[in-house]
């Protein structure tokens with residue numbers, strides 16, 4: 001059975017590399033026009049939990065079938081006993097490369113609404129099926145040939161816990177990690193994913209990570225400054241969380257106007273939704289379902305049709321290190337001074 | 350910009366006031382070397398050279414004679430500049446004052462090389478240009494004191510400027526290094542997160558084993574009725590049936606719904622309809638449970654007890670999520686028919702289910718995650 005499954009595909013060039021897997025392009029042997037992505041888990045060493053990673057991904061992907069969640073097509077073992085997941089091929093890169101390519105990719109409120117709709121539906125679907133994703137970020141949102149955004153990488157997912165069961169707080173990439181996890185909370189809910197969704201929303205608007213903390217402490221500081229210091233007033237019980245610590249200066253929760261100034265590009269309703277996803281107290285944070293019931297989706301502009309959404313200009317080839325930006329020391333010599341009105345140029349070179 | 354044009358520019362701000370300088374003698378175009386008094390028409394090939402240290406003009410013979418053996422003092426009376434042979438060149442402009450001004454401007458321009466982009470506003474930029482112009486004027490036509498001051502400013506700026514360049518270069522390297530280090534740290538953190546998630550799973554498994562033991566113990570010890578209700582709760586949902594009205598008959602679902610394999614059971618999903626109507630944020634899906642309806646009086650002692658202890662939830666754990674999950678799982682099996690699943694599978698065929706099974710077998714008992 002395994003052999004049959006394996007022989008169904010021809011493995012092609014490498015598409016990308018993650019911490020735990022190499023991803024290859026694959027073709028159906030019987031119909032080479034059908035492309036797939038084959039995610040080959042790296043050598044499995046028990047103590048590293050690589051096997052778990054694969055199994056988590058396998059376990060959840062085989063249960064979750066939704067247009068906005070990457071589709072698992074098959075599974076097989078290769079000779080070296082590595083697990084291979086056959087996934088639908090998503091050729092148009094990820095949301096991060098679109099956000100970062102500010103020079104070449106232009107998009108607007110209608111596009112953001114379309115992407116956010118797809119992301120929110122994916123998260124809502126997970127939560128309604130009692131699954132926490134726990135690693136939502138722009139580069140885990142891959143884009144299909146027709147423009148559909150798909151939530152991928154379920155390597156950290158888990159099902160909802162029973163009451164009182166401890167979960168790890170060491171999940172979600174730092175910039176997208178909610179305050180309850182930063183405070184070491186071990187009994188949490190889908191609200192952790194909603195916070196990440198809110199930060200992806202903010203990043204889509206300002207086209208740079210909203211809270212790029214460079215340590216956990218810095219992350220908490222940034223949250224306090226941008227969204228307000230979590231206190232017993234705005235979040236009852238917060239000070240009892242295991243590693244609750246905030247900067248001495250208490251920052252107020254910013255008012256609507258402050259949010260509008262920075263994120264007004266998506267309109268007042270959009271900003272209202274954004275604020276609700278970034279509420280400090282997870283009990284008061286909007287749920288994924290409530291997000292979909294929000295007025296923003298029904299106000300103008302209407303979300304862009306997925307076929308018409310802006311696309312990456314990279315033509316599949318991922319731009320390496322694009323996020324490093326231009327080095328501060330690099331000076332643009334060309335055209336320097338060509339616009340100068342009054343300076344006299346004596347050919348000093 | 351050609352040098353001719355440059356000259357025009359150079360003269361403009363100063364109004365040709367070349368005679369005010371102390372170090373520049375205006376050369377009368379007399380063809381006599383002021384040093385050896387040779388006259389040009391006696392020596393047609395005679396060439397005049399200047400050295401930008403002092404712009405004192407002399408013939409090439411004098412230059413060779415005086416400076417071929419090394420640095421020497423300028424032969425002009427009262428000029429104490431030390432000159433080198435290689436500093437001499439023929440003057441480009443007939444007017445050595447202009448020659449000097451052009452040289453000064455070139456030097457100033459090399460140091461004050463900011464562009465308009467470097468400034469916040471055009472006004473700032475214009476002010477900067479004015480400052481540079483004033484400084485240049487002082488260097489060219491200023492009194493000794495003004496000139497020295499301007500010279501000092503220029504040199505200080507030059508020093509700072511090279512420091513700036515050097516600093517920029519260093520910063521560039523540091524930024525690279527920091528980016529590299531950040532990337533590495535992020536990688537480590539990602540790895541740690543995954544390991545931590547594994548620990549979580551194991552801990553949970555152990556805890557579950559422990560509770561199971563405890564449950565068994567309590568059954569052994571408790572009076573019959575109580576004990577068994579606990580076991581039922583552990584099997585999830587079944588116990589909660591009190592207060593639930595079993596709703597729609599269930600046989601309809603599985604056969605029509607392609608794309609779901611129920612290992613734990615998946616919610617009812619209606620196929621998304623293609624539409625150009627108003628935007629549906631839910632994408633055409635509806636998850637209202639169709640197999641059961643929750644009565645308003647849903648109560649179970651054990652659940653109520655737990656709810657009481659869980660009231661205080663700063664981390665956001667939602668009790669309703671849990672009860673919803675209990676109910677869902679209790680009814681999940683009802684819509685699944687083994688025969689249908691064999692055909693429909695996850696949208697492929699039975700072979701796929703089997704191969705997924707094989708994959709799981711390969712990773713062995715580490716599979717147990719929940």
Ligand SMILES: Nc1ncnc2c1ncn2[C@@H]1O[C@H](COP(=O)(O)OP(=O)(O)OP(=O)(O)O)[C@@H](O)[C@H]1O
Nearest residue numbers: 015016017018019020021023037087088089090153
């Ligand atoms: N279905 C797919 N179609 C096309 N490319 C894919 C697909 N899945 C993954 N990739 C590419 O492979 C890369 C690595 O995949 P992925 O992020 O899933 O691996 P990982 O080990 O889980 O990663 P991480 O280090 O982020 O946890 C991705 O960045 C992406 O470029």
Ligand SMILES: [Zn+2]
Nearest residue numbers: 382385408411
């Ligand atoms: Zn001479």
Ligand SMILES: [Zn+2]
Nearest residue numbers: 403405423428
């Ligand atoms: Zn001299």
